[in-house]
Amino acid sequence: MDHNRDPTPGIQGHFHLPRSNGDQQGAFTLDAKLDLPGTGVTGIFGPSGSGKTTLLRCIAGLQSCKNASLSVNGETWQCSSKRVFIPVHRRPLGFVFQQPSLFAHLSAGKNLEFARKRAGEAVSDSDFQKIIELMGIGDLLSRGPESLSGGEQQRVAIARALLIKPRLLLMDEPLASLDQMRKREILPYLEKMHRAFDIPILYVSHSVDEIARLADYLLLMEEGKVIGEGKAAALLSREDFPAQLGDDLGVLLEAKIAERDDQWKLLRAGFEGGALWLRDGGEPIGESIRLRVLARDISLTRSEDTASSILNRLPVRVQEISPDRDPAMVLVRLKPLSDEGNENTSGSTRLIARITRRSLHQLSLVAGSELWAQIKSVAIVR
Amino acid sequence: MLSDTDLGAIWLTLRLATTVTLLLLVLGTPLALWLARTRSIFKGPVSALVALPLVLPPTVLGFYLLIFMGPSGPMGKFTEALGLGTLPFTFWGLVVASLLYSLPFVVQPIQNAIEAQGPRPGEVAATLRSGPWDSFWHVTLPLAKPGLLTAAVLGFAHTVGEFGVVLMIGGNIPGETRVVSVQIYDHVEALEYTQAHWLSAAMIVFSFAVLLLLYLLQQRKSAVGLRYGS
Known part of the structure; x- marks a missing residue:
């Protein structure tokens, strides 16, 4: 194998694909410039129809794009000005489609063999076993795709993409066609894969949950354009994070497990500006975790409501009130009182609550009001 | 008897139908593949030409x-120049005529089977480093197997059943162009009803057995039965 690569690692390129009316995906002009890290998971995030999938298909070479350039960790895959276009089947990539796409005429095992035979470099038996174990599909190999559940099919498809020994793994909403149960079933496999293989992954999704759990770096798209990019944790907590998130709007908190309450099976996770109680999922004390608190899961009270079933109550101060896309709702940005000494705004913790305009009026909230924030649920995303 | x-x-008849079916599978598959995948403006005219034998009287x-x-037609001149003589009233003349006559029965099921796959299997194969040729042999064709089977059976059965074209182009030469359908016609003309009955x-x-076999094979393979033209 040729390992003398260009000294510029990462994924650089641009794609300009004019809208075409004949194309069902062509409601927008794709105009994206990329400069992404060449390692870890990069989430490509945006609402449906924002061009995420089209961008991924362009990167794979599945969608032809006349005005484009792309280099992946120093290798040029495409450059329209130099008339370079490496066809899909010569690009060292793996692709996981949204719909499980096993070959119907081959058993699960034969699907894997199909990839193994064509892999860029020999796949040793131990590698083969490792991938099968990682995806938990050892018992499925003799079965035909039609007898597998959607989640099982997708796990086989992911294993198949890994067996090709890709130098870039592209995943197009691999969980979108699955129900909530199956998503929960697959996410841990994706996280394991992320840790077990040192392959850069581009992960398209419109689910903040998946992105928050998996992505290290984030690319935001809207109407065919890149509207923001950066480290996932920073970007996901930014208050100007796209408001189209609606119900999914929230903040990410970097926290550490501080205490275990064995009697009530709870964990206390401390973060800058407070602590939250969580259900005990077995995380060891001292482990760093990423928490997500959704704006819709925060309610506000004037005084502390100790007679409530809600476990997590934080004293906060209103910092800013801004309109929501929904005219009945407003977004209230809050800062925990215990964090007020911390003037370093970049590191300070903020919460966002999404409440009705009527509640805002009834509580007569203004910037500076002191309140209690009741947090109904907290999700550990990593 | x-x-x-x-x-x-x-x-x-069996020799003719087998020859025609094999040739049609070899020639019809690339044509079906092209028709299924092309966006060329010629798709319409070519499809119409292929389907023409469905509506034309065989005569x-x-x-x-x-x-x-x-002897005075362009192909006749060509075959004579090659020293092959002319094709009408020969076995190979029948083969050529049957190729055209049974073409839609072979091309359309294969084309439908490939179109039904959609672009996805080909895209998946490409992302698994399978080039166009590899992908055709190991993905497109195996996935189109029910269509190929249907095409083979329909092509065979239709060639066995043809009459009008044979009469026009082949005449009635024993061992050369006198196929079963013509033989039955002869028996009836000669009022040999017993012979006509047997044949x-x-x-x-025979026809029932072949079709039954096809249905059974397809049922075992998948829940989808023989669907011609759908």
């Missing part, structure tokens, strides 16, 4: 083939 001439006609096709392959009954049993 069946006479020697009857058996000769049966043998000739029309036979008539023009007779002229085309006859006709044999045709019915």
Whole structure:
């Protein structure tokens, strides 16, 4: 194998694909410039129809794009000005489609063999076993795709993409066609894969949950354009994070497990500006975790409501009130009182609550009001 | 029972149908693939040409083939220049005529089977480093197997059943162009109803058996039965 690569690692390129009316995906002009890290998971995030999938298909070479350039960790895959276009089947990539796409005429095992035979470099038996174990599909190999559940099919498809020994793994909403149960079933496999293989992954999704759990770096798209990019944790907590998130709007908190309450099976996770109680999922004390608190899961009270079933109550101060896309709702940005000494705004913790305009009026909230924030649920995303 | 001439006609018919089916699978598959994948403006005209034998009276096709392959037709001149003589009233003349006559019955099921796959299997194969040729042999064709099977059976059965074209282009030469359908016609003309019965009954049993086999095979393979033209 040729390992003398260009000294510029990462994924650089641009794609300009004019809208075409004949194309069902062509409601927008794709105009994206990329400069992404060449390692870890990069989430490509945006609402449906924002061009995420089209961008991924362009990167794979599945969608032809006349005005484009792309280099992946120093290798040029495409450059329209130099008339370079490496066809899909010569690009060292793996692709996981949204719909499980096993070959119907081959058993699960034969699907894997199909990839193994064509892999860029020999796949040793131990590698083969490792991938099968990682995806938990050892018992499925003799079965035909039609007898597998959607989640099982997708796990086989992911294993198949890994067996090709890709130098870039592209995943197009691999969980979108699955129900909530199956998503929960697959996410841990994706996280394991992320840790077990040192392959850069581009992960398209419109689910903040998946992105928050998996992505290290984030690319935001809207109407065919890149509207923001950066480290996932920073970007996901930014208050100007796209408001189209609606119900999914929230903040990410970097926290550490501080205490275990064995009697009530709870964990206390401390973060800058407070602590939250969580259900005990077995995380060891001292482990760093990423928490997500959704704006819709925060309610506000004037005084502390100790007679409530809600476990997590934080004293906060209103910092800013801004309109929501929904005219009945407003977004209230809050800062925990215990964090007020911390003037370093970049590191300070903020919460966002999404409440009705009527509640805002009834509580007569203004910037500076002191309140209690009741947090109904907290999700550990990593 | 069946006479020697009857058996000769049966043998000739099977030979003709087998030859035509094999040739049509080889020639029809690339054509079906092209029709299924192309966005060319010629797709419409070519599809119409392929389907033409479905609607034309066989005598029309036979008539023009007779002229085309006859001594003064372009193909006749060509085959004579090659020293092959002219094709009408020969076995190979029948083969050529049957190729055209049965073409839609082979091309359309294969085309449907490939179109039904959609672009996805090809895209998946490409992302698994499978080039176009590899992908055709190991993905497109195996996935189109039910369509190929349907095409083969329909092509075979349709060639066995043809009459008008044979009469126009082949005439009635024992061992050369006298196929079963023509033989039955001869028996009836000669009022040999017993002979006609035997041969006709044999045709019915044979056709039924072939179709039954096809349905059983397809049912085992998948829940999808034989669907021609859907």
